[in-house]
Amino acid sequence: MVGCSEQQSIVPIEPPNVEEVVEQIEEEGEVEEVDEKRIAVTGEATIHFIDVGQGDATLLMGPNFTVLIDAGRHERNDVVPYLQSVGVSEIDLVVGTHPHADHIGQIDKVIEAFTVKEVWMSGDAHTTQTFDRVLSAILDHDVDYYEPRAGEQFDIGSLRIKVVNPSKLSGDFHEGSIGLVTTFGEVSILFTGDAERQTEEAMLARKEPVQAQIFQLGHHGSSTSNIDRFIKAVNPEVTIYSAGVDNSYGHPHAEVIERLVAMDIPVYGTPDNGTIIVTTDGVSYTVDAQVKKVGKIEKAEPVPKVSAGPSIDINTASIEELQRITNVGEERAQQILQLRPFKSIDDLTRVNGIGAGRLKEIKAEGLACVK
Secondary structure, three states, rough: OOOOOOOOEEEOOOOOOOOOHHHHHHOOOOOOOOOEEEOOOOOOEEEOOOOOOOOEEEEEEEOEEEEEEEEOOOOOOOHHHHHHHOOOOOOEEEEEEEOOOOOOOOOOHHHHHHHEEEEEOOOOOOOOOEEEEEEHHHHHHHOEEOOOOOOEEEEOOEEEEEHHHOOOOOOOOOOOOOOOEEEEOOEEEEEEOOOOOHHHHHHHHOOOOOOOEEEEEEEHHOOOOOOOOHHHHHHHOOEEOOOOOOOOOOOOHHHHHHHHHOOOOOOOOEHOOOEEEEEEEEEEEEOOOOOOOOOOOOOHHHHHHOOOOOOEHHHHHOOOHHOOOOOOHHHHHHHHHHHHOOOOHHHHHHHHHHHHHHHHHHHHHOOOEEE
16 A cells, blocks of 8 residues: 555554465355454544535544544645644544545645645546645655555554545546445444445445445535435445535535435534534444424525626636626636637636536626626
């Protein structure tokens, strides 16, 4: 494994010996399911689904491990202060599930503020300044680096991590999202980043061990993820999502919430509950949230934004100016620069992630133009 020095606490678990399995088949005609050794746990672990707006950041802290999965948005500075507020001094592992700026946005700040032993990323490369800053921080601070793949397992103290995605990279950042099942004693949590329908179906086809008591909904609760078959395979007791209040994407989508309500699965989300903290002794767990979300949630129609200031010509505007347009963050602004010129606003559908719905909101805002 790349980056596992002797003092590193991330221990890979070797798969069963193929020759021994074949020999057992020949001798007995069948193979019993491998009984993995459960890690002994003492004390409690806490899992903090940090309220970082329209992004993701989850801290897992136990008696002998500290793991951060994603680190919020690039234009905010809330992850490091939160980690400091709960007593983090060093971090065993930071995972950037995929290179979008709402997931890896503050990894560079985390590396600068704490001793970070190892960083995992998917291996997909991006062209944004955020991605470049993260890579520079890893190199400048000599942090160990690894790209995990489905089927691998690791122990960090009393935390076991099973990698369920990706099996390989396709070039699609969402398909390449790192998926993990983390287990403390008997309590498991599934994280899938922004994995969408096709990736959930691929995990099911590969028979990945996705079952978990707690499921962080994929892609901030989007209907492009969280398909019925996948949720049933996970069989969660609780679901949690991270999203921004009144975000322009409509996350979480009403059909996902309705699906979970119909399944009688409780749903918690950072827009209504703030930072959500799960506390577990490895046998049972409690969920600490400010307000429990119950019942059916109706999706509100997006309210057109009022244009502020002069129009922005997408063919000549700077990257900073482009980011004033609704639904255009740093990554999409970079794409707009690369795809110029545009014949009309309708041409923005060439940009990854801008479909008919987001284009309608951009037009309604009235800020973007082609002169």
